[in-house]
Amino acid sequence: MERIIIKDRKKESNNSVAVPTEIVGITKEKIGQRFIIKGRVENIVQTSGPTLFMLFDGTASITAKAFIKAGERAYQEINKTDVMEATVEIREHNNELEAEIHSCKKSLAQDFNQLVLERVNRLAKPENPEFMIKSDILEKLRPKFLNAAFEIKKAIMEKRPIIVRHHADCDGYCAGIALERAILPLVQEHNDERDAWRLYKRAPSKAPFYEYMDVTKDLAFALEDMEKFGLKEPVIILADNGSTHEDVLAIKKLSIYGCKVIVIDHHYPGDVADEKSEVDEFVIAHVNPYLVGGDSNLCAGMLCTEIARFIHKESDNIKFLPGLAGTSDRCKGSEYEQYLKIAEDKGYTLEQLRNTAECVDFEAHYLRFVESRSLVNDLLGRDRDKQKDLIDLLIKDINKRKEQQLIVAKHYCKVEQIGSIKIVEVDAARITNRGDYPAVGKTVGMLHDSFNDKRVITLGLGEDFITIRIGDEINANINKIVEHLQKEKPHTFAEGGGHEHAGTIKFVPAAFSEIVNFTKEEIKKSNN
């Protein structure tokens, strides 16, 4: 087949003045018709047959195909980031629209890029709604909400794959699902179904940060999709994750590969200056209450539900999520109370929220890293009847299991009175059934709560970790203990932390006794 230069007089004669058709207007109804389109070349894939140019004009993307000879690069003069003006015929190929190039030329980039920018700015402009609640912190975060929502909408328009990575607990799932309920309808609107599965993914992260193992896998699959299907570099949204020092290496790595990262988190991000923290250097958007003087009581589920409304104002069935997330994360304060009220208005009592949170944690435990659009989605009320059935089914078994586990924990724990403080110690890894729910963290929490005493501290011991819960009236800060360990006992390889009164210290097994003694000493010292 020869490259055919079309001599369509009517069009050609006006070529210099013809206004190219906006790509967004090229829909399935236009199959068989001929257009002039103009777009920036965002990717070029040489197949064993034709050459594929991915064109973007600020309104939408399309694949334009040119064929000279099997496997031979067409239009060698046109490179990535160039602007191409082409006469094309619209065809369908494997259920996707494709523009077959009849003739084309390189165009000046500067003016066109300006136009693309304007179009993107216009079309990806986020909603700017009232927040669901009154909150000074949220108002201070508004510019950051607008920026994050803009970047997400832009990614959808550019047909960039979106990967939502969220913490695998109830708050993380609320955050991820809230975003999904705003993003997925827009992705589906802009693409055909197959693309909707390819261009949007959500995956839970077991660790409370973006592990190097996870980024390695995400990147491996993203790069494969880029090579196989000509997709663009993805945008990764880290929800209930991503703000801390431990996330930096993973995020830096993404940036080298041209991926973009958006962080929506409520974990302590380290020192803040000028509303920025360490991770800001490597991300295109960062929403975190600590950046504007807030704290973790505005949890990720709350933040992401609000952002969902900036992305897609009709996002449905998300208004109870902040109340649920806050209940699950034991949030306090006016914001939580307002969200709780909203959830109640939507028909969820506090007890129902607690049961739902418990069930989500339970499912998350067994799902691990499996992405399931449906399972937790149903628990989170996609179908309200199924939600009720599921929770009724699960909660009895979960509660029974938890009661049994508490009997075990209470039997094996040791209690030591030190001054006015009670230290509860339990061999956490040796009193739980490997793999079963509830796991160590939950069990230690339950044991701690069972004392119902603000002067109790509970230590759940494992070979290479201590999970700690500290009563409200005790003066201690787990993050500080870790800091001191790192300074004074570097040979223990101590890491971790969490919140001031709830967290986990990790270390090498050889340091076990040393770490336990050090921890107890620190607590004694600060409570004398």
Added chain:
Amino acid sequence: MERIIIKDRKKESNNSVAVPTEIVGITKEKIGQRFIIKGRVENIVQTSGPTLFMLFDGTASITAKAFIKAGERAYQEINKTDVMEATVEIREHNNELEAEIHSCKKSLAQDFNQLVLERVNRLAKPENPEFMIKSDILEKLRPKFLNAAFEIKKAIMEKRPIIVRHHADCDGYCAGIALERAILPLVQEHNDERDAWRLYKRAPSKAPFYEYMDVTKDLAFALEDMEKFGLKEPVIILADNGSTHEDVLAIKKLSIYGCKVIVIDHHYPGDVADEKSEVDEFVIAHVNPYLVGGDSNLCAGMLCTEIARFIHKESDNIKFLPGLAGTSDRCKGSEYEQYLKIAEDKGYTLEQLRNTAECVDFEAHYLRFVESRSLVNDLLGRDRDKQKDLIDLLIKDINKRKEQQLIVAKHYCKVEQIGSIKIVEVDAARITNRGDYPAVGKTVGMLHDSFNDKRVITLGLGEDFITIRIGDEINANINKIVEHLQKEKPHTFAEGGGHEHAGTIKFVPAAFSEIVNFTKEEIKKSNN
């Protein structure tokens, strides 16, 4: 494209009296032709292009496509479970038949549903063959066989995905493969190839029950297939699994999502009343010899081979499977002896069956949860020559490995004489190579057998389990020991059991010594 109302006079004029074509008659040869069809709407999928209606008329299913405007729902008046009568043209799309709707109307459901029921009853009617052997228990189970076979055939007709989950040992594989050799040809007959891979899956389960982790994954994938490909809710067949209390939560969960469960098992199902046990409430078919006064000597491989013959009378190459399964599961009694005779008639000596069983266990060990249609299939004689080659290759290495392992076990075990009983104790987890074959259970069994003494009891100790083998002349019941532990020592979180004289007790590691002592005391007491 407009929705076109066809004015085909010849057909239209007779419309009220025209008998719709049975869907089963619409084959590839009919592409391009026009028909009136009538079907119950079993699923509706709105794509970004047309709306898809899955129609079922009791003879077969077809996808009917209607298009108004990209992404717009066609025929909004027609909902799931409605009956639709449509004039369609048959087309091919991605290698699958599709009915393009030209015009359609809603029909009265009642009469049609009656017709569908009659057709299904007629077409899904199982074979009702003589059993391969004489057995009162089997005869008593006949109505349950007929019911299970009917439900499986119906699922195939309805294009419902079928998932066979079987225990990952030789008996479980025999059971799964026997079913597969009956089901898969029918699925292939009713569908094109791609569907045959989508509509039938088989997966081994490591645990001897349907773990919550497994059901979570199965459900996640099934729900994804439903959303992605418009498939129906699957039917899950649990083979050599599914009858016990530990299966109930997983099965209940499936039912909430509209999945159907069929259990074919020979494990003790707890109390039986009116030929029903606990699990019957949640399943559509349950075949288990205990329900009619039998016991585990009619093993799953036997039951499933017989059921295979109720499903598809021409099922080939399955007649030696009961003998193999029984040999592997150490079955006793007349049924086993008759099946063994049949296997011998098919050319399998007892030694060959033993070697085959050993090889299947070996492969199963390394396959873990990977579904492989071919590997174990070949060991189980799909290709008799390859089977022979494989067994010849493997058995030498397996036997060598087992001999080596036995040397290790004998070296490290301790023998204690208590009255007339010998207790053999071995630190089972510390004398096996992690991950390699033979694993703990097999090793403890080999050690026990090596004493060849009916007054020996062998305890394989691990951090959180004891694997137990009890000689024939010893009076003890592992299930009772577990019951007593649960009652008297709830803090040990004891679980498990198995057969009376072979099984495993699991517990939290902290309870290790207490459990070992308790177990020994129980055995001493009942043998004084």
Added chain:
Amino acid sequence: MERIIIKDRKKESNNSVAVPTEIVGITKEKIGQRFIIKGRVENIVQTSGPTLFMLFDGTASITAKAFIKAGERAYQEINKTDVMEATVEIREHNNELEAEIHSCKKSLAQDFNQLVLERVNRLAKPENPEFMIKSDILEKLRPKFLNAAFEIKKAIMEKRPIIVRHHADCDGYCAGIALERAILPLVQEHNDERDAWRLYKRAPSKAPFYEYMDVTKDLAFALEDMEKFGLKEPVIILADNGSTHEDVLAIKKLSIYGCKVIVIDHHYPGDVADEKSEVDEFVIAHVNPYLVGGDSNLCAGMLCTEIARFIHKESDNIKFLPGLAGTSDRCKGSEYEQYLKIAEDKGYTLEQLRNTAECVDFEAHYLRFVESRSLVNDLLGRDRDKQKDLIDLLIKDINKRKEQQLIVAKHYCKVEQIGSIKIVEVDAARITNRGDYPAVGKTVGMLHDSFNDKRVITLGLGEDFITIRIGDEINANINKIVEHLQKEKPHTFAEGGGHEHAGTIKFVPAAFSEIVNFTKEEIKKSNN
């Protein structure tokens, strides 16, 4: 549709003398045209629609399709390995070329098979370049290089899937990537894209040999591809793996299923006779310096880079790989020095090579068994700029992490002076963070190096292993220790080994103290 016997006079009349078209000449440009082709039937797949014959004529392969009736086998007289002569029309189906059979007959096999052989010999003839360096060992290996390269090229021509399995360290990755940069362009040239992903795979192996678990998975997927897509039996290339006794069972298993194995390795293959070792019986090509009197200083990265040049002379961007691999594997000798010089000419300083090796090990650690065509590919210089960026990013974090780990190791190690030898002992499994980099082997190596003393021996102890590093001036051989253990203490189940002065002994945990004492005694004895 009927099977149509074509009466195209011009062609038919000359049929007996017509020279069939070579399949290699049938390209996309030929769609719609009619040809006579002749080929050996390499596979027959009966679909629910047509029957598919995979034809190979020594120049290329094509799928020929015949249709009688849905699901019915066409041309029953033609079987696998028969030769078929057919009049076909070229069509496109799902983006792949397909030959629709209009008429066909069986041909005499003998002459044609001779022709196929000649064509294959001609077309798959490898390049025969000068080696990159002067080396007697390489020259002695030349016939083995030619044979391996021939078999690989033949596999590509025959459309046989190729699986490269390489050790998951830097040498293994260099080996795998060097092969990939020669093989993949040829696969892409002979096939369309989709095939290129289906017909070529590369996967790292965690163990230093082909584990039974790995072969089980590879085979399960290969057999599925054969059934699903009608692919042929694959060729497996084991790189930096495959020569030892531990590989034999896995390789034997492949051969039963008709898979072919090529080994390119530098591990000690056991006794050599007539340039062959134990594994030769089961493989179609084996390249290993030990076979011709060389040793492991010609590492796998070197061997595979040279072979790449025999396969595809234009292989690009591979010349620095031998220097990198040798640096990573601590090779010595003239060959390494020459390769190092070449890498320097390509712009890589020794320090850059060391950093690159470190980064590859780091990535390999986190990739585990995930195949990623892109990630390590970039580290290995596919895109030189990205390579630089990546290494700059990673090396700082890696070095910091290693420094921290060394502090831990030095703190917990014990040093014992025995005569003139220092024994350094460290509880290796208890001083590393589970899952994090650097893992045990690396840590023990670092600790050993930190003493910088040729009279030091370092023992990294774990529950079921000892990792050993022995100083240059110490007289000891790890492989001999393992041999002695196996003979004198079979109950320990001792296995493993490695190089003389660096390796790992594995055993059952119960044997721990016995093994440690035995090992120390052996070393003392040989250094008195």
